[in-house]
Structures are given as C-alpha cells and as structure tokens.
C-alpha cells in the first residue's frame with residue numbers, strides 16, 4: 275500500500291497539524307490501529323482555505339482543456355493504482371476487497387466523466403429584446419469549495435464532488451470522515467502526481483473531537499463559496515444553518531429511507547437478486563440501500579423464502595481482505611449498537627426473525643449478522659428510520675394505492691425501487707414515488723452518468739451527470755448595450 279500516507283495535504287505540502295496532535299485510524303475488522311494522521315484544527319483549516327483561495331486566482335483562469343487534461347491524468351493514475359486504492363479502502367472501511375474494487379471503479383468514473391464534462395460547461399447567447407444590445411450568460415467557477423465526505427464510500431464521495439468542482443475551475447478543501455481519511459490522502463497523492471498545482475486540492479484530516487469546529491470554519495469562512503456534504507440529514511441541517519451567515523451555495527446529499535416495492539406482477543427472482551445487491555451493499559451502510567421492503571400479498575411468502583435462502587447461501591462475513599469474504603463489519607461501535615438496538619426493540623415488540631438477529635462476536639467486535647425481519651409494525655423504531663445496517667424489514671401490502679401512501683409517508687426521499695412487469699404501472703409508480711432516484715426492476719442504480727440526489731429532507735442539488743457541475747458554477751448575465759447596427 276504505497277499510497278498509504280499519514281500526513282495532511284495542504285498547499286502542495288504533506289504536513290502535520292500545527293498542534294502536532296494526531297489521532298488513530300483503525301481497521302474495523304479488529305480495531306487494530308493502521309496508522310495515525312494529523313488532527314487538524316480551526317487554524318489549520320484557515321490555512322488550507324487561504325491556500326485554496328490563493329490557488330483559485332490562477333486555477334480559475336485555466337482553460338477547460340487544461341482542467342480536463344489534469345482530471346484525465348488523475349483518472350489514469352486511479353486506474354493504474356486501483357488495487358492499492360482498494361486495499362487501503364478495505365483496511366480503513368472494512369468492506370470486502372470485491373466491494374472496494376467496485377467502489378474504486380465507480381468513484382474513478384466520476385473523474386473520467388468530469389474530465390469530459392469540463393469542456394462542455396458552456397454559457398449561452400441570448401436573444402436580446404432591443405436591437406442595439408447583445409446578451410450573454412457566462413458560467414464561472416464559484417470559488418473555493420469545501421467538501422465534507424462520509425466513511426461509507428471514502429473514495430467515490432470525494433471523486434464525485436471534487437471532480438465536478440475542479441472541472442468547473444473551483445479549488446477544494448476536503449474534510450474526509452475521521453473514520454476513513456486514508457483514501458482521501460491516497461487521492462491527494464495521485465492528484466499531486468497528476469500535476470495539479472499546489473493549493474488546488476487540499477485534504478484536512480480531523481478527529482471526531484475537532485470535526486465540529488473544522489466543519490464550522492468551513493461553513494462560516496467567507497472565502498469558501500460552496501459547501502458540499504454527504505452524510506446524515508441531522509448533520510446536513512446543522513451545516514445548512516451554519517452556512518446561512520455567508521450565504522454559501524450548498525450541495526447536500528443526505529439520508530434516505532428507500533422503499534423497495536415488489537408488486538404481484540414482478541419477476542420475483544429479479545426482485546430477490548436486486549434486494550441482495552441493494553440491501554447488503556457495504557453491509558447495508560449505504561444511503562440508497564433498500565430500507566423498507568413492501569411485498570404484495572400474493573408473492574410475499576415466495577419472496578421471503580427466496581431472500582432468506584440467498585442470504586444464507588451467499589453472504590460470507592469476515593475480514594474483507596480475505597479471499598471469499600463478501601461482506602465486512604460495521605464501521606464502528608455506535609453503528610453496531612444502533613443496529614442491535616433496532617432489532618432488539620422490534621423483536622421485543624413481536625417481529626419475527628427469519629435469519630440473523632444479533633452480533634457475530636466470533637468474527638470481530640463489529641460484525642452483525644445479515645438479518646431478515648417480518649411482522650414489523652409502526653410502533654417499532656426499525657419501521658421508521660434509516661437502518662444503515664444489514665437488516666431487511668419485509669412488510670406486506672395489498673394494493674398499489676396503499677403501498678404508495680406508505681412509501682411516501684416519510685420526510686426524506688432519496689432513492690426508491692420497485693418491481694413490476696406492467697408497463698402502465700411502471701410509469702404510474704415511477705412518477706408517484708416521492709424520491710430523487712427510482713430503480714425499476716433494478717436495485718443498483720448509481721453511476722457517473724446518473725443525477726444523484728434526493729427530494730424533501732434528503733438534500734439539495736445533484737451530483738454526477740451533466741448537472742453535477744451546476745453547484746460549482748455561477749451564471750453571470752452580461753448585457754452589452756448601445757451597439758451600432
């Protein structure tokens with residue numbers, strides 16, 4: 275793992291925190307310390323923002339082709355070092371190597387995509403309403419972008435934001451999760467090798483103790499003009515408030531509570547395949563994971579039976595770096611306690627456990643068995659919240675109108691999935707689901723080409739796709755008047 279760095283990266287330098295404080299990064303498989311990284315504080319953050327603001331002066335003047343070439347170099351290096359990146363990811367996050375490899379591929383695709391999009395951030399010539407005027411819309415980079423990224427996709431959530439920001443001509447200060455800073459540092463190493471000048475991409479590592487103050491500085495510092503965050507709705511709301519004082523542009527990819535609906539018209543085998551992929555991706559710690567299964571009464575027993583069979587046969591939990599392991603541990607004790615608490619509460623109130631149902635301490639301190647519950651009722655906590663763990667809750671329904679009401683009965687709306695072979699039903703339900711992304715007969719829908727984002731309390735803005743750069747550009751209207759015709 276020659277990309278494993280243990281310094282922060284600011285203004286083109288690999289540095290310690292001014293305070294010289296560090297914090298440990300642990301492997302969730304056994305809590306062993308992988309390395310220690312600098313614990314940057316508010317003063318370090320200000321220095322990184324200053325560096326990014328200074329670098330913006332020249333980077334904002336680069337041509338789209340120059341930025342495209344830099345991004346393409348970065349992407350090529352990610353491909354070349356993909357195995358190293360995957361090993362680092364598995365070590366700090368715990369997901370299996372197979373999952374890490376697919377995240378590296380997925381995440382790197384954003385850099386490839388935005389290297390191409392960089393050259394298409396075009397303005398517009400407008401039809402002037404007066405004969406002696408010419409009207410234009412210019413698209414210009416917003417300025418310094420602060421990117422706060424989560425532990426569940428430590429590679430892809432940085433590339434999805436940073437590549438869009440850099441394509442637009444913004445400079446970046448990245449604050450990765452305290453649980454997974456090593457993937458971020460590896461990306462900074464590759465950015466340096468790719469030829470990005472000093473100050474364009476900065477990575478601040480911060481402990482859980484310093485994170486709130488660093489986050490506050492990123493929100494309140496007037497030199498930061500856009501803040502992008504992926505994480506919980508609760509934290510998103512805090513950042514939203516904190517950004518008000520400087521009226522920052524905000525891109526928020528927040529929590530979901532994805533319905534996964536299997537209609538009687540579905541191909542049940544396709545639905546079960548997709549359920550496996552959607553529910554257990556990253557051991558369920560994914561904001562677009564299926565969170566509430568609704569299965570129509572006619573096919574309920576068949577779906578449950580096949581789903582349990584597939585879980586028993588196909589999920590092999592363990593140390594993700596070992597051959598044959600499909601799923602790793604949860605990221606930290608608070609996650610394990612939360613998941614365990616949800617299942618205990620449901621079981622106490624009468625839910626039926628079809629498989630799993632508890633931690634797997636024989637494998638390590640943070641393993642939780644893939645679990646399938648039925649008989650869940652609204653008074654159980656697991657019915658109402660984003661689970662973020664390997665727990666599948668299967669509810670029965672008896673008609674389309676009723677299931678749509680239940681599916682939409684939540685303040686968030688990120689992804690939703692449904693399975694049907696009735697074309698009229700497909701259009702009807704796709705339009706009526708209150709979510710930003712819909713999978714029809716498909717449980718894995720993320721890709722660089724897609725517009726990723728939610729409605730309601732799931733956030734603001736879209737990432738990926740040609741819309742992904744919109745958060746990082748200002749539209750400037752230019753009117754040239756008194757022209758002689």
Ligand code: SIN
Pocket residue numbers: 424426427430504559560561562720726
């Ligand atoms: C997330 O869970 O935060 C992102 C998942 C994805 O990009 O598909």
